[in-house]
Amino acid sequence: MDKEQITQLVIDELVGNITPEDAAVLRQILQDNPAAVIHRANVIKLLTEGDMKGVREEEVSIERSLTKLKKQQIKRKIRSLRSPGATILLFLLTTLGAFLYKYRQQANESKDTMVLEAAMYKYPLLLFADGSFIRLDTISGNRIPHLSSDKQHRRFSISGPINGFPEARFVTPRGETYQLILPEKSSVYVDGKTSVTFRLDPKISLREIAISGQAFITVAPDPTRPFIVELPQKSRVRVLGTSFNINTEEQGSIQAALKTGKIQVENEAGSITMEPDSVASWRKGTAISKAKFNPDIIFSWQRGKYICTEATLRNLARVMERCFPYQVKVDVPQAQDQIDLVKRTMLRGSLITHFLNSTVLIESDRFKYSFDKDSILHITLNDVP
Amino acid sequence: MSHKLSIAEERLLLSRIRKGDIEALEILFISYRQRVFLDAYLRLKDKAAAWSVTTEIYSWLWQHKPGLSPFTSIKLMLQEEVKKRTIVKP
Numbered sequence: 001m002d003k004e005q006i007t008q009l010v011i012d013e014l015v016g017n018i019t020p021e022d023a024a025v026l027r028q029i030l031q032d033n034p035a036a037v038i039h040r041a042n043v044i045k046l047l048t049e050g051d052m053k054g055v056r057e058e059e060v061s062i063e064r065s066l067t068k069l070k071k072q073q074i075k076r077k078i079r080s081l082r083s084p085g086a087t088i089l090l091f092l093l094t095t096l097g098a099f100l101y102k103y104r105q106q107a108n109e110s111k112d113t114m115v116l117e118a119a120m121y122k123y124p125l126l127l128f129a130d131g132s133f134i135r136l137d138t139i140s141g142n143r144i145p146h147l148s149s150d151k152q153h154r155r156f157s158i159s160g161p162i163n164g165f166p167e168a169r170f171v172t173p174r175g176e177t178y179q180l181i182l183p184e185k186s187s188v189y190v191d192g193k194t195s196v197t198f199r200l201d202p203k204i205s206l207r208e209i210a211i212s213g214q215a216f217i218t219v220a221p222d223p224t225r226p227f228i229v230e231l232p233q234k235s236r237v238r239v240l241g242t243s244f245n246i247n248t249e250e251q252g253s254i255q256a257a258l259k260t261g262k263i264q265v266e267n268e269a270g271s272i273t274m275e276p277d278s279v280a281s282w283r284k285g286t287a288i289s290k291a292k293f294n295p296d297i298i299f300s301w302q303r304g305k306y307i308c309t310e311a312t313l314r315n316l317a318r319v320m321e322r323c324f325p326y327q328v329k330v331d332v333p334q335a336q337d338q339i340d341l342v343k344r345t346m347l348r349g350s351l352i353t354h355f356l357n358s359t360v361l362i363e364s365d366r367f368k369y370s371f372d373k374d375s376i377l378h379i380t381l382n383d384v385p
Numbered sequence: 386m387s388h389k390l391s392i393a394e395e396r397l398l399l400s401r402i403r404k405g406d407i408e409a410l411e412i413l414f415i416s417y418r419q420r421v422f423l424d425a426y427l428r429l430k431d432k433a434a435a436w437s438v439t440t441e442i443y444s445w446l447w448q449h450k451p452g453l454s455p456f457t458s459i460k461l462m463l464q465e466e467v468k469k470r471t472i473v474k475p
Contacts, residue, residue: 007427008464015419047423051432 005029006036010043120171121193121327124153124178126162127169134162136170136178146183146200157181161200169197172213175325175348177302182209185220186227191301192322192348211246214322216302218243219261231256233284235267245298249318251310255281257298304348312337313367313379316344320377324352331380332367352377390416395459402450410450413459414443421463428471442466 009026012018018026029036046052119125124136126147134144137153146160160183162168170180172190180188183202190196194213207222210230219227219239227239232248242261248254256265257279264273265280269287274280279293297307306323310316314337317328323346330337346355356369368382390398401409421442426435442463446453 008424011420011423011427014423017420043427046427046430052426 003039006039007043010040011047014044014047121321122173122325124156124173124176125171126156127171128163128165129167130165132163155179155181158183158198158200160202166201167197167199169195171195173325174321174327175323177304177348182207182220184222184225187218187220189216189218189302191215192325193318194322212248214245214247214249214301216243216245216259216299233267233282235265235282238264238266249315250281251308251315252312253281253283255279257293257295259295259299306346306348307343308346309343311339313339317379320346320352320355323348324355326352326371327374327376329376329378331378333381336381390459399453399459402446403453405450407447410443410447413446417459417463418443420460421467424464424467425471428467438467438470441470 006026006029009018009022009029012022013026026040030040119133119135123138126134126136134147136149136156139147139149139153142148144162146158146162148157148159149155154177156170156178158168158181170178170188170190172178172192172194174193176192178190180190180196182188182198183200184204184207185202186207188196188198188209191214194211194215196215197210199208205225207219207225207227208230209217209228212232217229217239219242229237229239229246231237231246231254233254235254237244237246237256239261242263243259244261244263245257245259246255247257256263256274258274258276260276262273262275264271265282265288267282267288268285269282272280272288272290274290277292277295278290279298280288280290282288300307301322306319308316308319310319313330313332316339317330320326320328344355344359365382367379369377369379371377398409398413402413418439422435422439425438426432429435429438445466
């Protein structure tokens with residue numbers, strides 16, 4: 001009698017996994033050998049009674065065993081990752097990943113820069129330190145905290161930090177004017193192609209803004225908090241509660257015209273205190289000159305009228321870009337950039353060609369103009385093909 | 386309950402295990418776990434030890450999968466592994 005064979009057949013019988021052939025063999029053995037019957041009975045007793053009673057299914061917990069197997073598989077995978085080849089591969093993948101990340105970041109930055117360049121001076125923008133910006137002509141309701149607009153998108157109010165930034169820069173498009181209400185409630189009426197940088201914290205102790213272009217400022221009275229306007233060429237206006245006009249591009253000079261109150265103008269050469277209806281102007285490194293002014297001329301831009309007596313095409317182009325929605329490029333050598341000193345008037349909303357055709361600079365036959373495919377106005381010498 | 390596998394299914398399972406298919410090993414384990422456990426228990430007369438031998442055999446199967454022949458009878462192979470492991474046990 002082969003006990004091992006009988007044991008294996010009985011096991012198959014018990015688990016219900018015995019083939020018909022094996023079952024026939026077992027039956028034959030049991031018929032031929034009474035000892036085999038006893039052995040079978042002993043095997044069955046051992047596997048079904050005592051410790052094994054009712055535990056055959058439970059003892060080999062499938063979940064427990066499978067979990068163990070899967071853990072072993074994971075361990076093997078980790079072990080294979082620790083091999084030198086895997087380390088080199090991991091290093092290469094990390095390097096490649098870092099390179100791709102940097103490349104993508106640069107691509108994104110480049111894309112953002114392109115988007116910003118495309119929008120600059122075409123739409124009213126609010127720019128932040130990280131290069132991000134908000135197109136103010138597209139905002140609606142109060143979706144952006146601390147930022148609101150009137151229905152026409154001409155007046156924007158800012159009451160506090162936006163997107164977590166402490167500072168912002170408001171940039172206007174060419175040929176458009178806007179009103180900006182600062183967080184501390186001062187009002188800035190901003191001319192075209194002008195930028196105003198300001199703090200977003202309404203409770204800041206020193207109220208400070210920077211202007212490049214032209215703006216009319218009405219400062220909210222607050223004797224405890226000075227208001228300072230930082231200007232190009234290391235100059236500044238210290239405000240003592242007032243309204244005034246700033247133009248950083250007036251015939252190549254910076255100009256501060258006081259309407260009401262009192263301001264102190266400072267530059268590298270000195271400082272002066274101004275009274276209402278006086279205008280201060282200065283160039284880099286020169287002393288500040290003071291004179292009476294005609295408010296009809298200085299403030300006329302707020303009514304859409306630009307009266308200028310520019311002596312160069314480049315200075316005239318700066319005024320044109322504030323009045324008309326066109327980029328102006330003067331393709332004339334610096335040495336020949338001289339025009340007659342006559343008073344010129346531009347009207348916002350009128351045709352730029354009307355202004356160009358009516359001015360002496362075209363009538364004189366010295367210059368000509370053209371628009372390229374990007375609607376950029378080029379002024380060139382007439383004898384240039 | 387164990388599931389009775391045909392010879393063709395066993396061969397297919399072994400082939401898949403050799404290729405690293407853990408699910409194939411799971412199917413094999415479910416099909417033979419009770420048999421291996423009972424065999425080990427009859428030799429050891431200890432449930433915990435029998436269970437340990439059972440899982441050990443399946444771990445061994447996974448680790449040595451490249452050497453598994455698809456023409457080997459799984460039942461006999463498992464039977465031999467139980468024998469080997471229970472003989473060396475005290």
